[in-house]
Amino acid sequence: MMGINKNAVQVMAEIVSNKKVGAYNHIVFSVGDIANHAKPGNFVAIAVGGANSAMVLRRAFAIYRTFDKGNSGGLLEIVVAPHGAGSTWLTNQAPGFKVDLIAPLGTAFGIPTQPVRALLVGGGYGSAPLFGLSEVLKNRGCRVDMVLGASTAMKIYAPLDGKRSVNSLTIVTEDGTTGLTGKVTDVLGDIIETNEIDIIYSCGPMGMLEAINQISSNFGVVHQCAIEESMACGIGVCMTCVLPIKGEDGVVRMLRSCIDGPVVDGDTVIWNSKRTIPDGTWGAH
Amino acid sequence: MMGINKNAVQVMAEIVSNKKVGAYNHIVFSVGDIANHAKPGNFVAIAVGGANSAMVLRRAFAIYRTFDKGNSGGLLEIVVAPHGAGSTWLTNQAPGFKVDLIAPLGTAFGIPTQPVRALLVGGGYGSAPLFGLSEVLKNRGCRVDMVLGASTAMKIYAPLDGKRSVNSLTIVTEDGTTGLTGKVTDVLGDIIETNEIDIIYSCGPMGMLEAINQISSNFGVVHQCAIEESMACGIGVCMTCVLPIKGEDGVVRMLRSCIDGPVVDGDTVIWNSKRTIPDGTWGAH
Amino acid sequence: MFNFETSLGQASFANPIFTASGCAGSGRELSQFFELTELGAVVTKSIMLKPRSGRATPRMAETPSGMLNSIGLQGPGIDIFLEKDIPWLRDQGANIVVSIAGESVEDYAVLARKLRSVSGISALEVNISCPNVENRGQVFACHPETARAAIEAVRRNIGGELPIIAKLTPDVTSIAMIAEEVVAAGADALALINTVLGMVIDTNTMRPKLAGKTGGLSGPAIRPVAVRAIYQVHEAMPQVKILGMGGVATGRDAFELILAGASAVSIGTATFGNPTAVMKIKEELKAGLIAHGFDSLKEAVGYAHRVEGNL
Amino acid sequence: MFNFETSLGQASFANPIFTASGCAGSGRELSQFFELTELGAVVTKSIMLKPRSGRATPRMAETPSGMLNSIGLQGPGIDIFLEKDIPWLRDQGANIVVSIAGESVEDYAVLARKLRSVSGISALEVNISCPNVENRGQVFACHPETARAAIEAVRRNIGGELPIIAKLTPDVTSIAMIAEEVVAAGADALALINTVLGMVIDTNTMRPKLAGKTGGLSGPAIRPVAVRAIYQVHEAMPQVKILGMGGVATGRDAFELILAGASAVSIGTATFGNPTAVMKIKEELKAGLIAHGFDSLKEAVGYAHRVEGNL
Numbered sequence A, B: 001m002m003g004i005n006k007n008a009v010q011v012m013a014e015i016v017s018n019k020k021v022g023a024y025n026h027i028v029f030s031v032g033d034i035a036n037h038a039k040p041g042n043f044v045a046i047a048v049g050g051a052n053s054a055m056v057l058r059r060a061f062a063i064y065r066t067f068d069k070g071n072s073g074g075l076l077e078i079v080v081a082p083h084g085a086g087s088t089w090l091t092n093q094a095p096g097f098k099v100d101l102i103a104p105l106g107t108a109f110g111i112p113t114q115p116v117r118a119l120l121v122g123g124g125y126g127s128a129p130l131f132g133l134s135e136v137l138k139n140r141g142c143r144v145d146m147v148l149g150a151s152t153a154m155k156i157y158a159p160l161d162g163k164r165s166v167n168s169l170t171i172v173t174e175d176g177t178t179g180l181t182g183k184v185t186d187v188l189g190d191i192i193e194t195n196e197i198d199i200i201y202s203c204g205p206m207g208m209l210e211a212i213n214q215i216s217s218n219f220g221v222v223h224q225c226a227i228e229e230s231m232a233c234g235i236g237v238c239m240t241c242v243l244p245i246k247g248e249d250g251v252v253r254m255l256r257s258c259i260d261g262p263v264v265d266g267d268t269v270i271w272n273s274k275r276t277i278p279d280g281t282w283g284a285h
Numbered sequence C, D: 001m002f003n004f005e006t007s008l009g010q011a012s013f014a015n016p017i018f019t020a021s022g023c024a025g026s027g028r029e030l031s032q033f034f035e036l037t038e039l040g041a042v043v044t045k046s047i048m049l050k051p052r053s054g055r056a057t058p059r060m061a062e063t064p065s066g067m068l069n070s071i072g073l074q075g076p077g078i079d080i081f082l083e084k085d086i087p088w089l090r091d092q093g094a095n096i097v098v099s100i101a102g103e104s105v106e107d108y109a110v111l112a113r114k115l116r117s118v119s120g121i122s123a124l125e126v127n128i129s130c131p132n133v134e135n136r137g138q139v140f141a142c143h144p145e146t147a148r149a150a151i152e153a154v155r156r157n158i159g160g161e162l163p164i165i166a167k168l169t170p171d172v173t174s175i176a177m178i179a180e181e182v183v184a185a186g187a188d189a190l191a192l193i194n195t196v197l198g199m200v201i202d203t204n205t206m207r208p209k210l211a212g213k214t215g216g217l218s219g220p221a222i223r224p225v226a227v228r229a230i231y232q233v234h235e236a237m238p239q240v241k242i243l244g245m246g247g248v249a250t251g252r253d254a255f256e257l258i259l260a261g262a263s264a265v266s267i268g269t270a271t272f273g274n275p276t277a278v279m280k281i282k283e284e285l286k287a288g289l290i291a292h293g294f295d296s297l298k299e300a301v302g303y304a305h306r307v308e309g310n311l
């Protein structure tokens, strides 16, 4: 078991820019030193609703990327889908407004020491953390293919410079409004085979991650995925964000996705366990 | 017993201007037709805190004055002291923001049919509704003297055009930072005698209203005061804002200050009854 | 055509959105903002035998997402109420549910007798969440015996078809147990929940803020308690209709109580924040039910209880 | 010099701001944000005899000014806890209050025996707001007999000076009555309140949001319930010290609970929204007490109960 990300700090972060991009808002925060410590896969936890808010819990967002601007301080960027009241509030805040933000949190994608052939798969806003990952991988000499999927074109987040950071980009939408028509999983097999993929990195809805894991298992490819569980605290103190994960000792434990995740090895996850405790889980009865 | 002010309507009112004046904020709303129906003494009830607010109740503010701008619609102005979370939130809203506002509410100051000699006494932001009243009285040919008091100069609200609408203005502060040093009640006796006052209109803290009523009784002068009780709804449906008032039949009843007030005849109020039900009140036991 | 009708005991209502007792004045005040006939029913403020001044002020304190009140059942007494308020509401064409409250079992009996022959009333809501002067001021609804006694007194004296809706407090160890008692005693339906007992201390004066010290907590803060109570009682007695209430401020919230088992929903505190809340909630609820594919309100009642695996 | 010290039973604490059980992880996670020695005490997550997976997910739902949780007491069991967590906390120099929970009276007895000789613990918080498997899963603290039995088992087995703080649920008809029972059974102090039973229904899936259906409501929404419970119990037994909790998010809120009768205050849900909430609350409380003219925390405890007329 891991502890909380040792670099995590709490800051009042000013919104530097907030722009609508398709169905999402791309928001940039001034965060000072945090930018130097964030790794692809880490997330931020933001307090929402302002001073008199009826919302008492933070909201988690994957870090899209960070910049160290030297003297002018670091920047941290996220991509937000207005979902419920909290995320919608955030998308409505104007530049200049300051939010209470904790980052970086959680585990990061594991970076291979050798140049490998990596396939990055993102669903909806799940593409966000993959662009920063892609840059790191490219710098390590890896080949990076990317597949992005969503229900519709507006929900594909693929900025131009992001596109440029990968060797190939395949886009798939369920309604065919852009790219191929279908689901990301429809195209994975071909790419894995053709490009001799060594490792898959994924981020997106749980159902998608599970389906990807099925495919990666079939092909015997390593799969690291960033999961998204409902979180109350984001820092490991509430135990709401758990999911069953098999340890190296073969024992399944309810681990906290905020500190033992969000990035986990796909093969260790007991998938499709929502609303149940899998049999044999440590301490189940 | 009265019913709710028959002119009351609920509107989304845009803030046209919001300026700090001493310890207060002078806020102007665009309210359309409401401006034509508001009378001095009436109040507004405003929802505070925005969409995700933990504050579920409206806040009441006396109407400072209204303007009918013809085609461009009516304006309604209030003077707000940042007190707790709700009023502070309101003072922080920028022009262009829309608030949910109900007005005009409550009773108005009674206007004599004959030209009389009136004395208007305001404590703190309680001066606000008196300037509109003064204009109405002047138009009816009344002589209007005004006394404003507060703990300190910053809390005297007396705009220039307001000052011009009265025959005399006496200012009293407890710390002597402006005007005379002392309390409003120190100067009332003299003015009543010298100017042969027929009626006193007052607005301010309950303690001040009670002290004024003592003086008006001694001099046998009519006293109409605008009281300020804690209100949950402002429209007569919750029964939280009651105070004991003696009816024409001599019976004391717990009346709603939001619809039977805020303007009441000072002599009918059973003063200093907070935290008790006066003996003999209708239905007491 | 979507069917919005509902029923409680033998009484039918055109739609399930009611006012909550004590939160709609005499009806007159709200009628300035919308037609009372738009409501499923007006539930009147709990009326007692005699005129009542209510508690001293301060009577209210705002709390996070809620409020505390201790009105103390201020009202004119049953006689004036029947003379002035009921005829007016009847003239408006409003569907009327009368709420009564007593200080003794005998009070409930007398109130029921006074109401038995009054025309134009759809149902009686019996507020038994009030102090019993014969039993050290303990709340009737807090104990099975006193809850039962109050409802039996109404049942024996009301006669005829007028449905009895027993209104319970959540401040008990087992609300399902109290519910079973009052149904056994003759209640046709249940009103859940009354306010939750709370207190606010004014940190300036360093004393309880309310003159009555404790008060009833209402508003969105208590909605999870209401949903839980409704769910538990509907699970224990699915055949008994429930008028749900507690923190409903949107159509989504009303839908939540209905899924838990409420056949109709009363709106209290939300009206203080917004006099037209009931109309907004009614429209949002209807749109939500239709969007979820329901053809009628009745299909949605208690739908959250369906067995796992089912859609 | 302002005196911020407080005590519960025979245990003394440098200041009255504690974490709440189950809301501070193992202490390690928070220690990244401040020194644990800054706290009056760390109250550990309720530990049971055996390892426990806790409930299935979803385990939480945000509610207006609050949240619902059904963690189900996930934890490593007492043996691993004593081996790993306690030594670490002791090394930090933290003042430690250990919280225990059982499924049977015997569980409480065994837990007490395992803890009796452990050094570095200031007090035991006994969470009896958990289901009793020997009694149809009814919560110990809901009934006088089971509440008494659990505390007696701890009393008999703990030996020595370790103060017992019994933690009660507000979901009872009379919390003062349960409080009297557990004090009679040997509790030195009381922890008030545990969460309030609630439910949220997900209106999209139209099912209870939590896998465990019901959950515990916490956060500012329930603060008026906590203040009321503390006030009632302090009124009934002014000599018994209370560790207050429920919805405290600011120094003002902590002061409110202290005025009601709490000698120390635990912070739960507020930490989820802000990991440094405890430090902020501690500073605000101290400043507030001084501003009100108190020379010590102890003078303020229960101050809202002073007779009318007094300052």
Ligand SMILES: Cc1cc2nc3c(=O)[nH]c(=O)nc-3n(C[C@H](O)[C@H](O)[C@H](O)COP(=O)(O)OP(=O)(O)OC[C@H]3O[C@@H](n4cnc5c(N)ncnc54)[C@H](O)[C@@H]3O)c2cc1C
Residues within 6 Å of the ligand: A043, A057, A058, A059, A060, A061, A062, A063, A078, A079, A080, A081, A082, A083, A084, A085, A086, A087, A088, A125, A128, A227, A228, A229, A230, A231, A232, A262, D061, D062
């Ligand atoms: C590690 C992680 C990374 C994420 N990255 C992103 C991202 O990059 N962009 C983005 O748009 N969203 C992301 N999410 C999802 C985002 O946190 C939720 O959409 C958001 O919390 C919803 O809050 P709300 O108030 O809008 O919705 P509500 O549904 O009103 O939220 C109610 C409560 O449920 C929790 N909740 C609801 N949905 C989710 C969810 N999917 N995940 C976690 N908690 C949830 C909220 O935190 C809140 O406590 C991420 C979530 C996690 C856990």
Ligand SMILES: Cc1cc2nc3c(=O)[nH]c(=O)nc-3n(C[C@H](O)[C@H](O)[C@H](O)COP(=O)(O)OP(=O)(O)OC[C@H]3O[C@@H](n4cnc5c(N)ncnc54)[C@H](O)[C@@H]3O)c2cc1C
Residues within 6 Å of the ligand: B043, B057, B058, B059, B060, B061, B062, B063, B078, B079, B080, B081, B082, B083, B084, B085, B086, B087, B088, B125, B128, B227, B228, B229, B230, B231, B232, B262, C061, C062
């Ligand atoms: C008829 C009337 C006219 C008023 N006119 C003005 C005015 O012109 N300018 C101005 O600055 N203030 C005025 N007030 C007072 C103003 O309503 C309160 O200052 C405000 O409600 C405080 O809200 P808050 O959230 O800032 O404070 P909080 O203390 O946090 O409010 C908590 C709760 O108590 C109620 N409350 C607290 N203080 C008062 C109070 N003094 N009167 C009524 N309710 C209160 C609030 O409505 C709220 O429900 C008036 C009040 C009334 C009843």
Ligand SMILES: Cc1cc2nc3c(=O)[nH]c(=O)nc-3n(C[C@H](O)[C@H](O)[C@H](O)COP(=O)(O)O)c2cc1C
Residues within 6 Å of the ligand: B238, B239, C020, C021, C022, C023, C045, C046, C069, C071, C073, C099, C127, C167, C193, C194, C195, C216, C217, C218, C219, C220, C222, C245, C246, C247, C248, C266, C267, C268, C269, C270
């Ligand atoms: C100011 C006020 C007065 C109330 N008066 C009564 C009453 O007279 N009789 C009654 O049965 N319930 C009364 N209630 C309780 C409400 O009818 C309702 O059960 C409770 O407030 C929960 O609903 P809400 O959260 O929508 O307000 C009152 C509530 C409030 C806030």
Ligand SMILES: Cc1cc2nc3c(=O)[nH]c(=O)nc-3n(C[C@H](O)[C@H](O)[C@H](O)COP(=O)(O)O)c2cc1C
Residues within 6 Å of the ligand: A238, A239, D020, D021, D022, D023, D045, D046, D069, D071, D073, D099, D127, D167, D193, D194, D195, D217, D218, D219, D220, D222, D245, D246, D247, D248, D266, D267, D268, D269, D270
């Ligand atoms: C996620 C969570 C877990 C909790 N776990 C425990 C626990 O293990 N033992 C316990 O006695 N109380 C537990 N509680 C209750 C808290 O200790 C506290 O009594 C309650 O939350 C009220 O305080 P708050 O509003 O400050 O959170 C838990 C509360 C929450 C929110």
Ligand code: FES
Residues within 6 Å of the ligand: A230, A231, A232, A233, A234, A235, A236, A237, A238, A239, A240, A241, A242, A256, A257, A258, A259
């Ligand atoms: S979100 Fe609180 S422990 Fe993970």
Ligand code: FES
Residues within 6 Å of the ligand: B230, B231, B232, B233, B234, B235, B236, B237, B238, B239, B240, B241, B242, B256, B257, B258, B259
């Ligand atoms: S404020 Fe509700 S009745 Fe007056």
